[in-house]
Amino acid sequence: MVTKIHLGLTDVSSDVRVFVVHAGKQKKRLKSFLDLDQIFLDLPGLRLSENVLDDADTLSRHILMSEAISDWRRSERNEGKSLPAPSRTPSEYALPNKPKDLHRVGYKRTAVHRFFNEISKGDIVIVPGSTPYEPFWAGWVAHDADVSKTLTLGDFLGDPFPAREVKWISHNTTKRQLSDSLAKQLEKSHVVTEIDLNLFADEIFTNLFGTYVYKNRGGIDIHCPRYRGKNPLETVDVQELIAFFVANYEICHGQIASEFDIGSVSESGFRKIIQNYYDESAVLSLQQEFHSPGFYRIVSGSRELVYVLAFGIALTTSGCYDSQTVNTAEATASEADDAKLTTDEMRRLMGPMMKHISKSAIEEANQKGRNAQKELGVNTRTRVSR
Template sequence: MTLILDPAMRVIEKDHQIFVLHPGDGKRFYNDFIATSSIFLDIPGIKFETSPDIGDEGVRQQLRMSRAIGGWHKSGRPEARKPSRLIEDYGVKLEGRDAPRYMREVKNLYVDAKPGDLFVIPGPGYNSRVLLAELSEDFDPDFRVDIARYGADRVPARRVTFIQTESAKYEFGQRAIQLMQNRQAIIRVSDDHDRHEFYEHAYGDYVWGDVSGSYMEVTEQVIDQKDLTDVLFLTNLYGAMYVALKAGELETFIGLPLHVAINQYYNRELFGDISIEVHSPGFFGRPMKNPAIAGFVAAMTVLATMGASPLAATTIEVQNSANGRVSACDLELEADVRSTMQIVTNAHAWWDDLCKTQKAAADQTGLKTKAKIVDKPTDND
C-alpha cells in the first residue's frame, strides 16, 4: 500500500481579495443568497449591459431608478406612487443623491470582485452561521435573480460557490466580528490579521504569498486545559522539527527530549499570533511566516495520530484536494515529509512515544485537521 497525504491546503494567489458582504438591512437577503447560490446588492429593477462604469451617467441613472423601485416595494407598493421605469426620468435632481459610498459598493461587487475571491456573509445574531463563498465566474450582465419581496423586479447578481463550514459568528475574533457588524453593505478586507482569520475559517490550512496558516478543530464537548495544552505543545514541536529538518539537524533533534528539542529549535519569528476559541467545539489557528510550515505541521499531526509506519511514509505521495493542480508547495511538502520519515525510521522508540502522546491528546480533545491520510492499493494488491 502507498500512503497518500491529502493536506487539503489551499494555495491562494497573492492578489486574492476578501470582502465582508452584509445581506441587506436586517440580513433580509441571507436566505435568498443561499437559495439562489448568488450574492447581490439591494438594487432591484435594473439590468447592466456590461460591467457597470460608475462614472457613466447612464449607469448612475439606473441606480437612482433602482433606489426608487426598492423604496416603492418597501413602502407597500402604493399604485399612486409607482416609480417611473424610464431612465431619462432619473437625472440629477437632489444634491448628494449619488452617495460616494453607494457607488463604491456597486463597483466593489460588480466590477472589482473576480472569480475565486472570498465573501464573508454574516447572519443575524452571534449564534448564526457565517456564510463563506467564492465567486464562481466573471460578471454576467444577463444573470439576475428573482427575489419574492421585489416581485418581477429582478436583481443583478454574481454567482458563488458556498464553502461548507459551520462557523458561527461568535467563533470569530473581536476584530472580525466588528467587521461583520459594520452596517456598510460591502467592506474590502485589507488588514493581514483579519485576512488570516477568514482564511483559517474558510480553508483550514492555506498558503498565501510567503506565509501559511494552520487551523485545527477540537470537537469534544468538554476539554481539559492540559489536553489542549498538549495539542499546542505538539504543534510547536512539529514547527521546531521543521526548523531542524531545514538546518540538516533532524537526527540531533530526535535524539533530544521533547522539551529540550523545542527550546533548542523553536523559532518564534516563524510563527504569528495564535487564535483560540475555547467554546466546545472550538478551534485554534495561527498564521506562519513561511509558506511550507503549516502543511508540514498538519502532515506530522495526522501521521503521528494514526501511528503511521515511518518506512511506509518514506514513499508518501501528496495529492492535494484543495487545489485543481499540483503546486510547488505540494511538491515541497512531499519531499519534506519523505526526508523526515527516512530519518525517523532509525528512531522507532522516539516515534512510537511521540505517536502515543499525539494520539492521546487527539482523543481527549477530538482533534481534527482537514489533512488526512489514505491508502492507495498497489499493483500487487
C-alpha cells in the same frame, strides 16, 4: 496498497480580495442570498451595460429609476393599492442636485462599481447576519462579472436584480467571536466594502478554513474533540507533538538549518530534539481553547511549517509516520488539488526528517500520536486512508 492523505488545507490565492456585501436594508435579502447561492444589489430593474457603468450620469439615472420601481413595489405590497407604474426609461429621471440626494445616489453608484468592477471570480464575499450571535456567511465568487446576469424575485417580477453567483463556505464563526476591529468592518454601512488583508488575513482565513496557507504564511487548527477536562496531563502528548514538528522543521528547513550538526540530531531522542531545536519564533501565535471539546490554533509566518504540522499530526495519529509512508503515499491539499504537487511537497518537507531523526524519536512520535488520537481524538480534519 498506497496510503492516501487528504489534508483538508485551503491554499488561498495570493491575489484574493475579500469584500463585505450587505443583504439589503435590515438584511431583508439574506434568505434569498443563501437559498439562491447568489449575492445581489437591492436595486430592482437596474438594466446595466458596459456603457452604463462607464458613464456616471447615465448610471445615476438608472439608479433613480430603480429606486422609483422599489418604492412603487413596496407601496403596492404594503398598501394594497394599484398605483401607476414608474417610467422604465432612465433618461426621463432628472439628476439630483440636493446634497443629501447626491450623497445617496453616489453611495449606490460606488456599490455598483465595486460589485462589478472590483469583485472578481475567486474572491471571497462576507455577508453579515442579522445579529452578532448568528454566523456571518462567506462564499467564493463563482464567475467573472457579467452585467447581463440578473436574478428575479417573486415580489419583483419583471424587475430583476444585478447578481453574482457564490459558493458558500461552511463555518460556524459568529460576529461576536471576531476581534472588535474586524467586527467593525462588518458593521460598516456601505453596501460593498473591501477588507484590508494586510490587517485581517490571518483572522479571516483562520475562522473560515481552520487550516490554510496564504502567500508565505498560514495557520492550522488541531482539534481535540474528546477532551474532558479531567486530567491535567491529557494534553501533554499533543503539545509535545506540536513542539516536535516545529523543531523538525527548524532542523531541516528553518532559516538556520545549515548550522545544525546533523550527526548530533540523529543521536537525539524525542524530547532532546524539542529541548535543543524548538524555536518559538517560528510560531506567530498559539491559541489554546479547552472548554471541552478543545483545540489548538497555530498561526505561522511559514507556509511550509503549516504543511509539516498537518502532515506530521496526520501521520503520527494514524501510526504511520515512517519512511515508507512518506516515500510512497499520495497527498492532496483540497478536493481540486493536483495530487502530484502536494505529494512532491510532502516528500520535500518530510523526507529529510526521515533521514536525520533517530528511529527511537520517530517511534516515540508515533506512540504519542496514537495516544493523542485515542484519548483526545486529535485531528486536523485530515483523512488518511490505506
